[in-house]
Amino acid sequence: MDKKSVSDKKTRQAKWDEPLLFERSIPGVMAHQVPIAEEKIRKEIGSLDSLIPEAMRRKGYPNLPEVSELQVVRHFTRLSQMNFSVSLGTYPLGSCTMKYNPIINEAVSSHPGFAWLHPNQDVRHAQGALELLWELEHWLAEITGMDAVTLQPAAGAQGEFTGVMVMREYHRCVTEECEQRNEMLIPDAAHGTNPASAAMAGYKVIVIPSSDEGLVDLEALKESAGPNTAGLMLTNPNTIGVFEKDIAEIAGIVHESGGLLYYDGANFNAIMGVVRPGDMGFDVVHLNLHKTMSTPHGGGGPGSGPVGVKKELAEFLPVPRIVKDEDGFFNLDYDFPRSIGKVKGFFGNFGMLVRAYSYIYSLGYQGLKRASEVAVLNANYIAYHVSRIRGFSLPYSQDAPRMHECVISAEKMKEDTGITAMDVAKRLLDFGIHSPTVYFPLIVPEALMIEPTETESRQDLDRLISAFQAISDEAYSNPEHVKGAPKSTALRQLDEYRAAHPKTLTLSWKMYQENKDE
Template identity: 45%
Template structure:
């Protein structure tokens, strides 16, 4: 929650000298260390900006660290009695299942594995380490550590999804109750916790939409989905994966959200659904959203509410109250579970009673006698979207978080997040060169998509470069999805977790970087100077001949020579070793 801390005393005082434009040179001279001597920190001065420097271990890929024959665990020999009793268990495997050669896994001792991953962990930023308001749309909030104790408890950690239901009544009850909480928060009748991520939850909703129309014989006739350019692109992506054609609405230049007329031009008898985020990624809430839903309903389509951006509306407005048929939450955003960096996170889909039959199977049901069971017998279900039933540890975290706050606490979360956001908005708009396009003078909900267009035109410094330079202060920010509808974008989402001092420090860092863009642009262009890596070459991501997501693919595309060049002596061994395979 926001503390009433005072702003740091030394904001923007420009004690900082110009950092070197070259990498690998410390960007803060010792002279600055005395800059704060008049502050209360006379013994250990803390000038602004903080003299951050991140670890840079120059760590090779783990395959390059491999030493043939090295082992983390030496297994004891099998005792003769066991050998006699069991025989050779591999003998019964069908031919063709066994490998002719062992897999090319890296071979390391335990210390070297641990050291490798500890080093990598020091080369990261995360919500527990930096003022993580820059990862807009991701809702980076504090995940209470007490909940980690709950999920590490053997009571949860040692459960197995194949256990008899009578032995897992506790977790089933927790899931059932969490579903009821989310139903209450969204106004929906039924909820599933099966998806492991937000995009998978969107996909689940699209699959239910498709099943609904199919049940009415309209699957082929309704082949279009309408979304907006400021809704998360996973909406368009999930619709396309399901075979839909996607119609995207662009914002009205004044209001920042699409007009009803644009929606009417897009909706037709072919419309299967509207998939929309609200507030959109701009932080602007579409006040006509109920009318949008009506237009789609009148055409026979369904309306699905992407509530990944729900952190500003908990207890204030509900998907069902605007007429939506489906919605989804990202438990790893609004409900405080870890993001998992690509999974497993947790998504939750809410639907009206009419769509209940199409929910993924199994569902968690409570019997008349108060016991809980998984119901697999759901003939109209879209089927399972994920093995078993959801990411249980995250469901426990979300449940604990909601219980710790209660209804009033959830509303306070949103009010605080909105207050924090509008405070930061005011601070950022004081910076010369920053703006918040659309809806001039209006407040935003929980995040803002800013623009550095004026600054970029004056200095030639792009928003991405400013974001990279922020890494030299121990933080970062994200621009936006592509295409950049807001030019030179920056998306900030200060959730309820950050103090006023945090927001002041972040805004002061932005102001400092913007000042550098005007006065010493080369400092920004050549950033980062104090971060783990300098720059990556993004052209690799455009080039199938070069990109590689596995070591094997890397060796195949770049060859033994390249691998040997890149690595140390160990790499040469590993590469020739792998090339034999």
């Protein structure tokens, strides 16, 4: 590996002195001419005053910036340059699967036949969209080993809420033990959305501790599972990146207690075409298309969180369901009286579903499997080399291979040098690399959760390893240098305490003006 390839002298983020657009406003300047109604219409209607009750008329214009078209272009182009992205560099943010977001997927989703299709148009006008959704549902069912899929949830967390609501409806209608089964079992290493989603659906959360190997503690699970158990929400591979090898026993314990098994698909990128939740005993699964199927994260969303279920649970999925009749005609079916109802307007984040379709169609069965294989190879390559760098280690199940991600601990480095996982994360930014997820899962001290994904080249992986090596060298020779990071980003470290403090809390330009006046 060529250590010379990383240097904080060679890379820096763009920086523009770009105030809020409000501060650039000059009354009377405009960036766009909106269409006005035809003269005949205006004549016919006359004054708008007759159309709007006086009590409901807005007095004056809203205080929006008044700037030229070029000023808008420059403002947002400059801001975009101060935003790190997959298109700019390695983004090994664990659990987020920051893989390449193919340009072709963006292009196809903006076709007017998709972008300008209204959700309430006659289904005869939407056969292409419905065929796409129907086919995608079936592909996702095949990939997860499930029998039925809904594409309605807008994000992973909404998929969890949907899946848990489906489990609840199953207990209400089938086991008729809904009231009694009011507990959801969730491992301590789970994503925060799991307990939050279960609580939103009315469940009491029972935390299952991890074993010394960082896996589900079977004895603890046995103790917790029982007549009050609605189900277990499990991420497999788990959040330390290790496959729960005891999955057969886990599924047995949960099912014997009368509960259902829920699969959190956040880590699905490890297993496409290798193993399927449906074959491992899971009853419900959600996928994050914005992770596994490469739809872009857009700075936080929109995502897409389809849910797949076994056939006993299919009738509880949200409506409408997409159906295909004998003549090959696609339709929307609302006639599922035991459905949980609707979780979102219309049919989900359709634009994201088009991108996911395009992704799967491009890679095909060969490519999805290969993507997972390479994601796992890359994560193990990183785990092996980074854990051998001074100050870093690979806690839990050291000999077990990692799947699509690994969690490195900087505990030793902190003891030796005072340099924390957060310091390492910030210093990585100086090398033009995004930081890993830090301090998660909670069971790993000084955690750095690294997910390189399959779309990084060997050179990029080596660069990432070199950056960890360079930071380690600095930590042991000149820790102050690491502590001051980042230095090559648009801004240095920001005062988060001040942002949240009641005296200085400023959430809008309006609040800024009001605070200033006080």
